[in-house]
Amino acid sequence: MVTTISSSQLEKIKTHIASNQHMHGALLPLLHASQDDIGYVPEESYPFISKALALSIAEVHGVVTFYHHFRTHPAGKHILQICRAESCQAMGSEKLEADVKAQLGVDYHQTTADGEITLLPVYCLGNCACSPAVMMDEEVYGRMNQQKVAELISEVKHG
Amino acid sequence: MVKVYVPRDSTALSLGAGQTAKAIQAEADKRGIQIELVRNGSRGLFWLEPFVEVETEQGRVAYAPVESKDVVDLFDADFLQGGSHALNLGLTEEIEWLKKQQRLTFARVGIIDPVSLEDYIAHDGYNGLKNALKMTSAEIVKTVTDSGLRGRGGAAFPTGIKWNTVLNAPAEQKYIVCNADEGDSGTYSDRMIMEDDPFVLIEGMTIAAVAVGATQGYIYLRSEYPHALKTLNEAIVKAEAAGYLGDKICGSSHTFKLEVRRAAGAYVCGEETSLLESLEGKRGLVRFKPPLPAIEGLFGKPTVVNNVISLATVPIILDKGAQFYADYGMGRSRGTLPIQLAGNIKQGGLVELAFGATLRELLYEFGGGSATGKPIRAVQVGGPLGAFLPESQFDTPLDYEEFGKIWAVLGHGGIVAFDDTVDMSKMARYAFEFCAIESCGKCTPCRIGSTRGVELVDKITSGKEHIKNIQVLRDLSDTMLNGSLCALGGMTPYPVLSALNHFAEDFKPKDVNAKKAVV
Numbered sequence A: 001m002v003t004t005i006s007s008s009q010l011e012k013i014k015t016h017i018a019s020n021q022h023m024h025g026a027l028l029p030l031l032h033a034s035q036d037d038i039g040y041v042p043e044e045s046y047p048f049i050s051k052a053l054a055l056s057i058a059e060v061h062g063v064v065t066f067y068h069h070f071r072t073h074p075a076g077k078h079i080l081q082i083c084r085a086e087s088c089q090a091m092g093s094e095k096l097e098a099d100v101k102a103q104l105g106v107d108y109h110q111t112t113a114d115g116e117i118t119l120l121p122v123y124c125l126g127n128c129a130c131s132p133a134v135m136m137d138e139e140v141y142g143r144m145n146q147q148k149v150a151e152l153i154s155e156v157k158h159g
Numbered sequence B: 001m002v003k004v005y006v007p008r009d010s011t012a013l014s015l016g017a018g019q020t021a022k023a024i025q026a027e028a029d030k031r032g033i034q035i036e037l038v039r040n041g042s043r044g045l046f047w048l049e050p051f052v053e054v055e056t057e058q059g060r061v062a063y064a065p066v067e068s069k070d071v072v073d074l075f076d077a078d079f080l081q082g083g084s085h086a087l088n089l090g091l092t093e094e095i096e097w098l099k100k101q102q103r104l105t106f107a108r109v110g111i112i113d114p115v116s117l118e119d120y121i122a123h124d125g126y127n128g129l130k131n132a133l134k135m136t137s138a139e140i141v142k143t144v145t146d147s148g149l150r151g152r153g154g155a156a157f158p159t160g161i162k163w164n165t166v167l168n169a170p171a172e173q174k175y176i177v178c179n180a181d182e183g184d185s186g187t188y189s190d191r192m193i194m195e196d197d198p199f200v201l202i203e204g205m206t207i208a209a210v211a212v213g214a215t216q217g218y219i220y221l222r223s224e225y226p227h228a229l230k231t232l233n234e235a236i237v238k239a240e241a242a243g244y245l246g247d248k249i250c251g252s253s254h255t256f257k258l259e260v261r262r263a264a265g266a267y268v269c270g271e272e273t274s275l276l277e278s279l280e281g282k283r284g285l286v287r288f289k290p291p292l293p294a295i296e297g298l299f300g301k302p303t304v305v306n307n308v309i310s311l312a313t314v315p316i317i318l319d320k321g322a323q324f325y326a327d328y329g330m331g332r333s334r335g336t337l338p339i340q341l342a343g344n345i346k347q348g349g350l351v352e353l354a355f356g357a358t359l360r361e362l363l364y365e366f367g368g369g370s371a372t373g374k375p376i377r378a379v380q381v382g383g384p385l386g387a388f389l390p391e392s393q394f395d396t397p398l399d400y401e402e403f404g405k406i407w408a409v410l411g412h413g414g415i416v417a418f419d420d421t422v423d424m425s426k427m428a429r430y431a432f433e434f435c436a437i438e439s440c441g442k443c444t445p446c447r448i449g450s451t452r453g454v455e456l457v458d459k460i461t462s463g464k465e466h467i468k469n470i471q472v473l474r475d476l477s478d479t480m481l482n483g484s485l486c487a488l489g490g491m492t493p494y495p496v497l498s499a500l501n502h503f504a505e506d507f508k509p510k511d512v513n514a515k516k517a518v519v
Helices: A007-020 A027-038 A043-053 A057-066 A093-104 A146-157 B010-014 B017-030 B068-076 B117-122 B127-133 B137-147 B159-167 B189-196 B198-212 B226-241 B272-279 B308-320 B322-326 B359-366 B400-405 B424-438 B444-461 B466-483 B487-491 B493-502 B513-517
Strands: A078-083 A117-122 A134-136 A139-141 B002-005 B035-038 B052-056 B059-063 B088-091 B175-180 B216-221 B257-262 B303-307 B336-343 B349-354 B376-381 B388-390 B414-419
Touching (some): A007 A043, A027 A043, A027 A057, A027 B257, A078 A093, A117 A146, A134 A146, A139 B010, B010 B017, B017 B068, B137 B159, B137 B198, B137 B322, B175 B272, B175 B308, B189 B198, B189 B226, B189 B308, B198 B257, B198 B303, B216 B226, B216 B272, B226 B257, B272 B303, B303 B308, B308 B322, B349 B359, B359 B376, B376 B424, B376 B493, B424 B444, B424 B487, B424 B493, B466 B493
Parallel strands (some): B175 B216, B175 B303, B336 B414
Antiparallel strands (some): A134 A139, B059 B088, B336 B349, B376 B388, B376 B414
């Protein structure tokens, strides 16, 4: 295991386990609650999750890694997702991807050196009438270009 | 007090509707004018968002697109009284683009405040459920069957027949599952319903529950839709408080509880059996069928799995009757289809029409041609697993069977337009790449075939054994078509082969020097 989590983070996860474990199909809601709270699903939490849900650690690991949404390592302060799907491609998202990667100096699934932005690909944000689209944290932005993305990045960095 | 409407739909927000709303409120405060700011859904004219409306004696007057910088100017032009201004589009209901539509499923979208139950009820909301509660289970199912409604998620299976199977499956526990994992590029009608008229989905699911005897429902919502999540949860709380969900709904003997569950970014979970696995807390691996989910679905119990649009269309059918709905459409495609115009299109947005309109009408009369002003060279209908159609097929009417005849699908009604700069071999390569990224891995044709497909397209476009590799590509597509467990692997050949068949010139070797290598 590469990550090390603090005892307070582990306590938070244990709280989510306690409040979710009795619902039907508890694993995804539990993983969401953990990631929403501490930003990722640390591997150190697997033994506790597996015990509470009567699953093997391998099963927990299998579920966490099956879904693109879950991360096992901390991300940057902000998540920037660029849509790669067809509608956005029709409006030049390929160039936008390349431009943003060059600007941030990272590839997909990487975090900028200052720890501010993690760049992720996404396959459709449901904003296809106003392509290309990106999502910064929980907000979608339409008709994007490199300059607008740069402004967006600067906004979240400097409040 | 003047009512001002500024949409809260994600697409409107993505173009600055939040700032526009703030600016309008601030300017009204500054001028000491009392206004009632309503955050409605979107009318679906997305190229004109933020689409602001003001209620006047003549009706709602539209101003669009309104950015926050336009607000002071609008106040100066007395827009609160419908004053003239460059952005004034006149009465909303007189806008041709809207007038030409037949909005049944989307009847309230953009008009009401999405989270106001009072508003919903004032606009015919819950009339369908009230009728359903006076009918027997078999009568409700028959009404849905007679309406001709087919699964709007893409598979187009008759909804009433699915319900009937669940109704006749004896079990103590049954479930209603709403497939809200709308992952197809070019589609956003599910998102609009959930954000802009969530009660209609809740009502549709409740009617389904009453019809088949289910007491628990789940909305499996994609994680990319945070606004829909908030709106649905707010609406569920309000429906519960008013007795429309929970025990003894509307004073009847029926119980129906509803919960939203978040998906986690796996496209394959839009396939119904994979979705059920995910809801159970597992990896989203596709199940073998049979057994059908209607017999052994969620947690092994009989389950109705329907798409958002299918369920959201049920209330109007129960309100106005099966015949009312069936009177729209053509052939075996009855009713209306909420079509979503996307990609390189000038006037993108939501167009609900009876089946039978042609692609050309949609692309040019509604869409206004491409956004870039160049000719539309290809359109992909039905998401990433849908075929690419060339201009020669633009006169095909939107009808499940007519699309089947040209080896294409309507899918979820998304239309993505591409101008003449598109490289169709790239699109074919992307189709394989997407399949490789999203494959659940259970069956070999999809898991391995997708990666081999990417490699093949690369070989073809680099001129490596060109003719031979085109044949291998066709063989591989045949294996995936016939040997995959679900539509992900089984339909990836639709975009691939349609690109190859209609746009063969794009598959010629790219590099001049490489041409010498053609066998």
